[in-house]
Each structure stands twice: as C-alpha cells, then as structure tokens.
Amino acid sequence: MQQTSSEKVEFPKGDTWSIHKFGGTCVGSSERIRNVAHVIINDDSERKLVVVSAMSKVTNMMYDLVCKAQSRDDSYIAALDAVLERHKLTALDLLEGDDLASFLLQLHDDINNLKAMLRAIYIAGHATESFTDFVVGHGELWSAQMLASLVRKVSGMDCNWMDTREVLIVNPSGSNQVDPDYLESEKRLEKWFLQNPSKTVIATGFIASTPQNIPTTLKSDGSDFSAAIMGALFRARQVTIWTDVDGVCSADPRKVSEAVVLKTLSYQEAWEMSYFGANVLHPRTIIPVMQYDIPIIIRNIFNLSAPGTMICQPSVNEFEDGQRLESYVKGFATIDNLALVNVEGTGMVGVPGTASAIFGAVKDVGANVIMISQASSEHSICFAVPEKEVKAVAEVLQSRFRQALDAERLSQVAVISNCSILAAVGQKMASTPGVSATLFNALAKANINVRAIAQGCSEYNITVVVKQEDCVKALRAVHSRFYFSKTTIAVGIVGSGLIGGTLLDQLRDQAAVLKEQFNIDLRVMGITGSRRMLLSDTGIDLSRWRDLQKVEGEVADLEKFVHNVHGNHFIPNTVLVDCTADSGVVSRYYEWLRRGIHVITPNKKANSGPLEQYLKLRALQRQSYTHYFYEATVGAGLPIISTLQGLLETGDKILRIEGIFSGTLSYIFNNFIGTRAFSEVVAEAKEAGFTEPDPRDDFSGTDVARKVISANFL
Ligand code: ADP
Ligand code: ASP
Ligand code: MG
Numbered sequence: 001m002q003q004t005s006s007e008k009v010e011f012p013k014g015d016t017w018s019i020h021k022f023g024g025t026c027v028g029s030s031e032r033i034r035n036v037a038h039v040i041i042n043d044d045s046e047r048k049l050v051v052v053s054a055m056s057k058v059t060n061m062m063y064d065l066v067c068k069a070q071s072r073d074d075s076y077i078a079a080l081d082a083v084l085e086r087h088k089l090t091a092l093d094l095l096e097g098d099d100l101a102s103f104l105l106q107l108h109d110d111i112n113n114l115k116a117m118l119r120a121i122y123i124a125g126h127a128t129e130s131f132t133d134f135v136v137g138h139g140e141l142w143s144a145q146m147l148a149s150l151v152r153k154v155s156g157m158d159c160n161w162m163d164t165r166e167v168l169i170v171n172p173s174g175s176n177q178v179d180p181d182y183l184e185s186e187k188r189l190e191k192w193f194l195q196n197p198s199k200t201v202i203a204t205g206f207i208a209s210t211p212q213n214i215p216t217t218l219k220s221d222g223s224d225f226s227a228a229i230m231g232a233l234f235r236a237r238q239v240t241i242w243t244d245v246d247g248v249c250s251a252d253p254r255k256v257s258e259a260v261v262l263k264t265l266s267y268q269e270a271w272e273m274s275y276f277g278a279n280v281l282h283p284r285t286i287i288p289v290m291q292y293d294i295p296i297i298i299r300n301i302f303n304l305s306a307p308g309t310m311i312c313q314p315s316v317n318e319f320e321d322g323q324r325l326e327s328y329v330k331g332f333a334t335i336d337n338l339a340l341v342n343v344e345g346t347g348m349v350g351v352p353g354t355a356s357a358i359f360g361a362v363k364d365v366g367a368n369v370i371m372i373s374q375a376s377s378e379h380s381i382c383f384a385v386p387e388k389e390v391k392a393v394a395e396v397l398q399s400r401f402r403q404a405l406d407a408e409r410l411s412q413v414a415v416i417s418n419c420s421i422l423a424a425v426g427q428k429m430a431s432t433p434g435v436s437a438t439l440f441n442a443l444a445k446a447n448i449n450v451r452a453i454a455q456g457c458s459e460y461n462i463t464v465v466v467k468q469e470d471c472v473k474a475l476r477a478v479h480s481r482f483y484f485s486k487t488t489i490a491v492g493i494v495g496s497g498l499i500g501g502t503l504l505d506q507l508r509d510q511a512a513v514l515k516e517q518f519n520i521d522l523r524v525m526g527i528t529g530s531r532r533m534l535l536s537d538t539g540i541d542l543s544r545w546r547d548l549q550k551v552e553g554e555v556a557d558l559e560k561f562v563h564n565v566h567g568n569h570f571i572p573n574t575v576l577v578d579c580t581a582d583s584g585v586v587s588r589y590y591e592w593l594r595r596g597i598h599v600i601t602p603n604k605k606a607n608s609g610p611l612e613q614y615l616k617l618r619a620l621q622r623q624s625y626t627h628y629f630y631e632a633t634v635g636a637g638l639p640i641i642s643t644l645q646g647l648l649e650t651g652d653k654i655l656r657i658e659g660i661f662s663g664t665l666s667y668i669f670n671n672f673i674g675t676r677a678f679s680e681v682v683a684e685a686k687e688a689g690f691t692e693p694d695p696r697d698d699f700s701g702t703d704v705a706r707k708v709i710s711a712n713f714l
Contacts, residue, residue, distance in 0.1 A: 106145065176219055177284075
C-alpha cells in the first residue's frame with residue numbers, strides 16, 4: 001500500500017466514521033432496501049459511509065447484456081428492458097415526488113446511453129474491458145442513488161450519494177486484479193467532501209476509475225473490497241459487512257447444515273477462509289483494513305439480533321478457556337472446478353530451475369496457481385489450477401519440456417481433472433500436534449482418497465485435493481470431526497411398538513437436557529417396525545415420529561436401515577437399540593458389533609439363545625471396543641443387572657436371589673381372584689404392557705428363564 005499524504009486533508013478522517021457495506025442480497029428488493037435504510041438511520045455513529053452493491057443478480061444481468069451484444073444476439077435489447085423495469089418498479093415503490101422524478105430521469109438517460117453503447121458493441125462484435133466495466137457498474141449507480149434518496153426521505157437527514165468513479169483510483173495489477181492508489185484517492189475524497197460536506201454518504205461499491213479517469217471495476221464481488229479501501233482511507237472505527245448469513249460460518253452453510261457461526265476470526269484466518277472459497281467475504285477485503293487494525297464485522301441484515309463475526313487482531317487470551325483440539329481449526333472451505341497438474345520425472349531431482357521453468361510457463365499462459373505441492377524427493381511437483389485454465393497449462397508444459405520428455409528426464413505431465421480443494425483454516429493450528437492426524441483420520445474414515453496435500457509454512461491452513469464428487473462428503477466428514485461433540489450419537493431404533501415407542505417418546509422429552517447438561521447429542525437416524533421404516537440424514541423430529549413414519553415411511557428393510565444409521569460418516573458413534581422380541585434381529589448383533597456399532601437391547605432373546613452364539617458375541621464385543629448393554633432385559637429396566645455386576649466386581653458373592661421374576665405372573669396373582677375370566681385378566685395385563693408379545697412365553701416360564709440366564713451372564 002502506498003503511504004498516505006502527510007498534507008492536511010479537509011475531510012475528517014478518523015474513528016468518528018463507521019463504514020457499512022450492503023451486499024446485493026441486502027438490496028434485492030424495495031422491501032429490503034427499506035430495511036437497509038432503517039439500519040443506516042439507526043446507526044448512531046457520528047459519520048457514516050455506506051457502500052452498496054447492485055441489486056442482487058443485476059451485475060450478472062449486465063455482464064450478460066455485454067455477452068449477448070458482442071455475440072450479436074439482439075435479445076440484449078429485451079434484457080436491458082428487464083433491467084430498466086426492475087429498477088423502475090423498485091423506485092416507484094420507494095420514492096415519490098421530485099426524488100422519484102429525478103431518479104427516473106437519470107435511469108432512462110442511463111438506459112438510453114447503455115442502449116447506444118450495446119448497439120456499438122453489437123456492431124463491432126467485441127467489447128473492450130473498459131466498455132464492459134462501464135456497462136456493468138450501472139447496477140451500483142442505481143442502487144446507491146435510490147438508497148440515498150430513501151434515507152433522506154425517511155429520516156430527513158442530510159445524505160449524499162457518491163459515485164466512487166470520481167474518488168476511488170485504482171491501477172490494474174495483472175491477473176484481473178487492481179491496486180488502489182491511496183494517495184490519489186485521498187486527494188479526490190478531499191475534493192469531494194469540499195463540494196458535498198455530509199455526514200451520511202451512500203457510495204457505490206465495485207466501481208472505480210483508472211488514473212486516466214476511465215471507469216473500471218474492482219472485479220467480481222468487489223464491493224467488499226470497496227468498503228475495506230474506504231475503511232482504510234477514512235481510518236474508520238469499523239467496517240460492517242452486511243449480508244444474508246449470521247456471520248462467517250465454520251463451513252459453507254449451504255453445504256454443511258451443522259456449520260456454526262464463528263464469533264471471531266483473525267485477519268489471517270479470514271483471509272485464508274475467503275481465499276479457499278468462503279465467499280461471504282472477498283479475500284482482498286482484509287488487506288486495507290489490517291494495516292490500520294480496523295475490525296470488520298460480518299452481520300446478517302435479516303437477523304439483527306445475531307452479533308455476527310468480528311474479524312480483527314486476535315486477542316492474546318482468546319484460547320485460554322479451551323485448549324480443545326477443535327478450537328485450533330476455525331473453519332473449512334472448498335474450491336471446486338480445479339485440475340491438478342503433475343510434473344514428474346527423475347530428471348528433476350537436484351536440478352535447479354525446474355520449478356521456475358514450470359511456473360514461468362504457467363504464468364505465461366496467465367493461469368492462476370491455487371496451491372503447490374512438491375515431493376521432498378524432488379521427483380514430482382504438482383499444482384492446482386482452475387479447470388478452465390488447465391488445457392493451456394498442459395499444452396505449454398508439454399511444449400516447453402518437449403526435450404526433457406523425449407529424453408525421459410521427465411516421465412510425464414499429467415492432468416487430473418474434476419478436483420476440489422478442501423482447506424482447514426486456523427491460526428492456532430501452528431505448532432499444535434495432532435491437527436493433521438485428526439483431519440486425515442476423518443477423511444480416511446469417510447473413505448475419501450486424498451490426491452495431494454499442502455500446508456503453508458505459516459501453518460494457518462492445511463489443504464488437501466480430493467475428487468470433486470467427494471468434496472462435500474469430505475467437507476462434512478472433517479467438519480463433523482472437529483465440530484461435533486465427541487458424544488454425538490446416531491441412534492437406530494429397531495421395533496417401534498410399545499417398548500420402542502416409549503423409548504422414542506422418552507428420547508424426545510430428554511433430548512434437550514442430554515444436550516445441554518451432558519453434552520450428549522442423540523440423533524435418531526432411523527426407526528423401523530416390521531413393515532415400515534423411517535430414515536433421516538440429520539435426525540428425525542421426535543415430536544412427530546409417528547406421523548412421519550406413516551407419511552414419509554418406506555417399506556422396512558433392515559440392511560438399508562442399518563446402512564442409513566451407520567452410513568453417516570460424520571457422526572462418530574452409532575447405537576442400534578433392538579426393541580423387538582425377535583430372535584432374527586438378535587442374530588444380527590454379531591455383524592453390528594463387528595462393524596463398530598454399539599448395541600443396546602431389552603430383547604430377552606438376546607442372551608438366552610445358544611450359549612456358543614452368546615460367548616462369540618461377547619468375545620467380539622470386547623475386541624471391537626463396542627458397548628453391549630442389556631439392562632432392560634431384566635426387571636423392566638430397573639438397575640438389577642448393573643447392581644449385581646457392581647456387587648460381584650467389588651468382591652461380594654451372591655448366595656440367593658428371591659422374587660417374582662415375571663411382571664405378568666405378578667399381575668395375574670394380584671388380579672385373578674375368581675370374579676373375572678382368566679382370559680380377561682390376561683388381556684388386561686397385556687394392555688398394561690406387562691406381557692411378552694405372546695403371553696404364553698410368560699406362563700410357560702420361558703420368559704423368566706431368559707431373564708435368569710441374562711442376569712447370570714454378567
Ligand atoms: P452478498 O451479496 O451480501 O455479498 P454473498 O453471496 O457474496 O453475499 O455472500 C454470502 C454467502 O456466502 C452466504 O449466503 C453463504 O451462502 C456463502 N458462504 C460460503 N461460505 C461461507 C461461510 N464459511 N460462512 C458464511 N457464509 C458462507
Ligand atoms: N455487484 C458486484 C458483483 O456482483 C460487486 C459486489 O456485489 O460485491 O460482483
Ligand atoms: Mg459478496
């Protein structure tokens with residue numbers, strides 16, 4: 001950045017200024033623009049500069065006009081009319097009187113000029129970059145004017161709009177970037193304020209001029225950058241970027257529904273997150289404000305109660321209260337549509353200049369290298385470039401290294417298409433052992449093949465390249481590993497009759513307490529009866545499970561059911577609860593435990609089948625570090641087994657156990673007193689939930705026998 005002028009400036013720089021930026025999503029309709037005006041009016045800062053984007057999608061519509069015109073597609077005329085119509089309707093809704101009239105006059109004037117310009121582009125079949133920039137920047141001109149008029153109308157305060165092409169001067173700086181000229185911009189701002197002294201200014205985002213006063217833009221998503229440059233020029237107190245999410249999330253909320261809003265991020269972390277695809281903020285936004293330690297706050301215009309994410313210099317004790325590994329990784333981001341280029345060969349080993357020759361060639365075709373990884377044997381270098389640039393890159397490398405390839409000093413220049421980058425970002429990852437191990441472990445568990453790895457020396461990020469089709473799965477897997485509580489449990493309920501149904505209702509009532517007080521997050525991912533089952537990817541709403549099972553349920557299929565409950569690689573633990581009285585289900589336990597699934601069963605057939613089967617099951621369970629709980633097989637869930645177990649473990653000997661071990665028999669003994677038919681009393685016991693599904697199991701003593709056997713195998 002250039003040094004700012006030491007000469008006295010007239011515009012009152014300093015922390016009386018608060019900068020706001022409203023993205024396209026915030027000004028997408030007249031109702032939303034009204035909302036924005038209220039936020040501006042309610043900010044009680046002494047001075048406010050508001051940077052505003054074009055209404056959502058308008059910039060793309062404008063680019064599309066230019067594309068159409070230069071490919072001689074005359075539908076650009078109708079498309080321009082649509083742009084006019086959208087702004088006209090918005091203005092009619094927001095403004096009135098002279099303000100409305102003068103805006104509409106300006107709008108029509110602009111549209112006529114654009115029509116003439118697009119016509120020229122149509123005839124020439126070509127648009128220069130500055131023509132294009134001139135056309136596309138109109139969205140910002142219109143939204144800024146409408147907003148300024150509205151703020152004046154609603155609040156009566158003095159509010160000017162600023163065409164930033166008059167004040168913001170930037171130089172092109174290769175690969176589609178620009179470099180602000182702070183000195184010149186400051187001079188022009190000073191002049192602007194002399195002519196328009198105001199404490200509330202609505203400025204256009206995205207657009208600027210070259211030092212030769214030719215209109216240009218700050219390139220896509222440039223309004224964030226505009227706001228940051230203004231923040232630096234004004235030495236503002238803070239820059240608030242308003243958008244449609246509660247802040248920077250630990251991952252793109254569209255891809256990871258579990259993503260959490262981050263309270264704070266350091267400048268470096270924000271830069272890394274946005275560089276690697278978190279488009280909530282443009283990476284260039286960080287640079288201007290970082291110089292002056294100006295915080296950026298990302299906030300949601302649609303949820304004013306959310307505090308947002310603060311991007312600033314990290315405080316020294318930020319992590320003092322939690323040294324969990326999880327807190328070292330702040331977030332994850334991904335970039336799609338990449339290709340990996342792999343240059344390989346023994347001839348590269350120890351030969352100085354190979355890397356320079358490779359990247360020199362890549363630069364010559366103007367490709368953007370997103371990450372690089374070199375094998376430490378120097379045997380290969382691989383790097384990622386955008387898919388659309390890879391053809392040119394491969395061609396230039398093939399031709400530059402023709403000789404080396406022919407002489408087999410290089411074995412190949414290989415291209416792997418359809419790749420994505422997944423980056424884990426966090427300043428505190430530096431020098432913390434275990435972060436990469438955890439990351440790779442999560443990827444391995446989700447069965448994701450990693451094609452390339454890079455870690456910056458700063459250790460602010462670890463980057464892996466995966467196949468594009470695996471990317472969302474990889475993102476969810478690593479995110480859940482770092483962000484889910486370790487006690488998130490995927491639960492599958494087999495049998496949704498009396499026992500299963502009661503358990504589900506208990507889980508429903510208890511879920512919040514378990515989560516809040518015990519940090520246990522139970523998610524029922526599947527419920528299956530003998531005929532119908534209900535599956536979910538994220539957790540069934542237990543307040544409606546009965547209805548959902550009827551309406552959304554499908555034909556029961558135990559294999560598919562288990563696959564769904566356990567197939568979610570993002571949840572570290574799976575539990576299947578067998579609430580049936582079916583020995584067929586019991587025969588599956590072995591396989592479940594073998595797959596690392598914990599089993600809980602109130603099914604008495606579980607432990608009372610063939611002894612050999614039981615012993616095999618317990619041996620496997622010990623080996624596989626899985627849990628096998630069956631407390632509820634005895635005493636209707638009273639802690640009998642665990643009590644006996646505790647006694648035995650601490651050296652007591654059990655001499656005798658006495659009692660009535662059948663709830664059904666007990667009920668019958670108490671109620672069959674000769675006044676009613678036996679069958680009636682049995683029906684009553686069944687109704688009350690005492691009996692086995694087939695009460696004969698109770699009368700024959702089989703059920704008691706099973707309990708005794710279960711309790712015996714402690
Ligand atoms: P605006 O028009 O306000 O500039 P953008 O569409 O440019 O809005 O940016 C906001 C969007 O960024 C969000 O709606 C969200 O879908 C997306 N996004 C991607 N990654 C993240 C992330 N890590 N945190 C928050 N939002 C993200
Ligand atoms: N309107 C511009 C774009 O869509 C700038 C911005 O919104 O940040 O790229
Ligand atoms: Mg944006």
